[in-house]
Amino acid sequence: KQEVTQIPAALSVPEGENLVLNCSFTDSAIYNLQWFRQDPGKGLTSLLLIQSSQREQTSGRLNASLDKSSGRSTLYIAASQPGDSATYLCAVDNNNDMRFGAGTRLTVKP
Amino acid sequence: DAGITQSPRYKITETGRQVTLMCHQTWSHSYMFWYRQDLGHGLRLIYYSAAADITDKGEVPDGYVVSRSKTENFPLTLESATRSQTSVYFCASSPFSRSDTQYFGPGTRLTVL
Numbered sequence: 001k002q003e004v005t006q007i008p009a010a011l012s013v014p015e016g017e018n019l020v021l022n023c024s025f026t027d028s029a030i031y032n033l034q035w036f037r038q039d040p041g042k043g044l045t046s047l048l049l050i051q052s053s054q055r056e057q058t059s060g061r062l063n064a065s066l067d068k069s070s071g072r073s074t075l076y077i078a079a080s081q082p083g084d085s086a087t088y089l090c091a092v093d094n095n096n097d098m099r100f101g102a103g104t105r106l107t108v109k110p
Numbered sequence: 111d112a113g114i115t116q117s118p119r120y121k122i123t124e125t126g127r128q129v130t131l132m133c134h135q136t137w138s139h140s141y142m143f144w145y146r147q148d149l150g151h152g153l154r155l156i157y158y159s160a161a162a163d164i165t166d167k168g169e170v171p172d173g174y175v176v177s178r179s180k181t182e183n184f185p186l187t188l189e190s191a192t193r194s195q196t197s198v199y200f201c202a203s204s205p206f207s208r209s210d211t212q213y214f215g216p217g218t219r220l221t222v223l
């Protein structure tokens with residue numbers, strides 16, 4: 001059974017800092033990996049989807065990388081802003097079985 | 111409004127009662143999903159549907175029933191609610207497969223007393 005871990009559970013940084021969120025998974029035979037953002041009291045918003053054949057995906061200030069062999073993905077956020085404050089979740093898809101991490105709660109202080 | 115909506119947004123019920131949570135999407139996406147989100151467990155898939163009249167179990171289906179008579183609607187029923195079903199429930203949809211980008215509704219916070 002796939003297990004997905006996100007460390008740290010919470011992170012607080014000053015505005016403008018570059019930061020990295022981590023996601024690790026136990027079964028490397030994945031189909032894809034997604035990063036989501038969740039604001040308090042809201043649903044999830046998909047940020048980036050990386051197919052198993054890809055190494056990274058970029059969208060604006062966000063860059064997600066995938067290393068299947070080591071069972072890790074990182075989400076890099078450049079020049080963080082207070083509006084980036086949210087919980088970030090990764091989800092790993094093993095051929096139609098998607099498992100979510102518990103998330104990293106990010107606070108960006110002005 | 112276009113998108114995916116859930117109703118009610120908040121619900122309080124008692125143990126043993128039947129509760130139905132509604133989910134509606136306007137995109138004509140093939141796939142729809144129900145998740146529950148609990149502290150310490152993250153999101154877990156309850157049921158999903160690949161098309162009208164096609165449903166399948168997810169990771170935690172016990173105690174729940176789903177149906178999908180129309181593409182746009184995917185109701186989730188708790189036939190006899192238990193306290194352990196207190197949770198936040200999210201509906202999601204994706205265009206073509208389970209592995210596409212999923213689009214989530216705002217969630218329903220359910221409390222079972």
